[in-house]
Amino acid sequence: MLAAQSIRSSAKVLLSPLPSREQWIGCLLGQCIGDAVGAPVEGLPPKDCQKHVDKVLRQGLLDDAFLGQSRFGQYTDDSQLARELLLSLVEHGRLQSVDYAGRIARLFRSGEVVGAGKATAEVALRLSEGVAPDEAGIPAPSAGNGSAMRAAPIGLWYADEPDALIAAAREQSRITHQDIRCAAGAVAVAGAVALALRGGALQPEPFLAELAEWVRAVDQTVAFDVFQLSSWVSLSPEAAATFMARAGLCPGYEGEWQGISGYVVSSVLWSLYSFLRSPSDFVQTIETAVAVGGDVDTTASMAGAMSGAYLSVAKLPTQLCERVTDQGRWGLTELTQLADRAHAAWLAPRRTV
Numbered sequence: 474m475l476a477a478q479s480i481r482s483s484a485k486v487l488l489s490p491l492p493s494r495e496q497w498i499g500c501l502l503g504q505c506i507g508d509a510v511g512a513p514v515e516g517l518p519p520k521d522c523q524k525h526v527d528k529v530l531r532q533g534l535l536d537d538a539f540l541g542q543s544r545f546g547q548y549t550d551d552s553q554l555a556r557e558l559l560l561s562l563v564e565h566g567r568l569q570s571v572d573y574a575g576r577i578a579r580l581f582r583s584g585e586v587v588g589a590g591k592a593t594a595e596v597a598l599r600l601s602e603g604v605a606p607d608e609a610g611i612p613a614p615s616a617g618n619g620s621a622m623r624a625a626p627i628g629l630w631y632a633d634e635p636d637a638l639i640a641a642a643r644e645q646s647r648i649t650h651q652d653i654r655c656a657a658g659a660v661a662v663a664g665a666v667a668l669a670l671r672g673g674a675l676q677p678e679p680f681l682a683e684l685a686e687w688v689r690a691v692d693q694t695v696a697f698d699v700f701q702l703s704s705w706v707s708l709s710p711e712a713a714a715t716f717m718a719r720a721g722l723c724p725g726y727e728g729e730w731q732g733i734s735g736y737v738v739s740s741v742l743w744s745l746y747s748f749l750r751s752p753s754d755f756v757q758t759i760e761t762a763v764a765v766g767g768d769v770d771t772t773a774s775m776a777g778a779m780s781g782a783y784l785s786v787a788k789l790p791t792q793l794c795e796r797v798t799d800q801g802r803w804g805l806t807e808l809t810q811l812a813d814r815a816h817a818a819w820l821a822p823r824r825t826v
Contacts, residue, residue, distance in 0.1 A: 503781020732766025
């Protein structure tokens with residue numbers, strides 16, 4: 474049975490202490506680092522992904538080409554869209570779907586999107602053609618992770634407002650993905666960031682029980698999968714992947730994908746597992762997220778956002794922070810300034826309470 478704690482009572486816990494600017498910076502950079510580490514080996518099997526993380530994370534060799542056009546550090550649409558979401562939140566003070574949908578469309582029209590998923594690209598085209606944000610999304614049963622991968626800023630902005638967090642995560646998800654499982658996955662990622670911001674000793678079982686309660690407000694089946702993860706955190710990555718790669722799939726499903734696919738439930742569960750397995754070690758979290766193979770830029774970006782929010786920027790590897798880039802822009806300096814500005818805007822009204 475899921476934890477009985479209500480969403481509203483959770484807000485009292487989140488009010489103190491307030492998250493620090495270093496945690497906000499850590500969350501945004503952590504997402505971009507995870508994305509950049511996973512991007513060169515997205516879709517590859519576990520053997521190749523493990524070799525890659527050994528070289529990048531353990532040996533510090535950062536010259537892997539990405540899509541044949543750039544050195545290590547380029548992040549993908551996962552982090553580009555998360556960045557645009559945070560920019561929109563700062564500008565409007567809340568989630569404004571029309572503005573965010575416009576940002577998604579403009580990013581795609583400009584040709585600046587890197588490694589975009591098919592579903593989001595289709596939606597961006599519809600948005601550009603004038604389709605309303607609440608009508609443009611890919612309908613069920615398509616349930617990719619495109620709206621969960623960008624949800625971390627919702628966890629930052631609504632960290633002390635669980636009701637609003639759930640509503641905003643769901644609303645931004647619907648712009649591109651109408652399946653309720655996608656909305657539940659977005660709540661799980663945003664909620665994990667919000668809970669990570671509390672800091673202190675992290676115990677997986679109560680963490681997941683509370684997170685599952687938030688997810689249950691959207692979808693009970695996904696909430697059960699999140700809660701059940703507490704029994705898998707102690708498993709080795711090899712054993713855990715056996716369960717999570719098929720979480721939520723129809724009985725008898727036999728896919729060819731090696732590793733974790735882009736299906737929202739399995740990829741969100743893997744990001745949570747990667748973070749909770751080593752909450753005090755950012756590098757280990759990213760290694761776990763990537764070494765499993767499959768859609769590893771996304772699993773690592775989500776896990777990196779959670780880990781960065783928990784540990785703060787000081788615990789992230791400086792060498793990796795310095796290498797993140799979006800085609801020569803939006804690197805360490807710009808991302809730090811954005812997170813700093815966003816935190817200041819978020820904190821200002823709370824200082825008067």
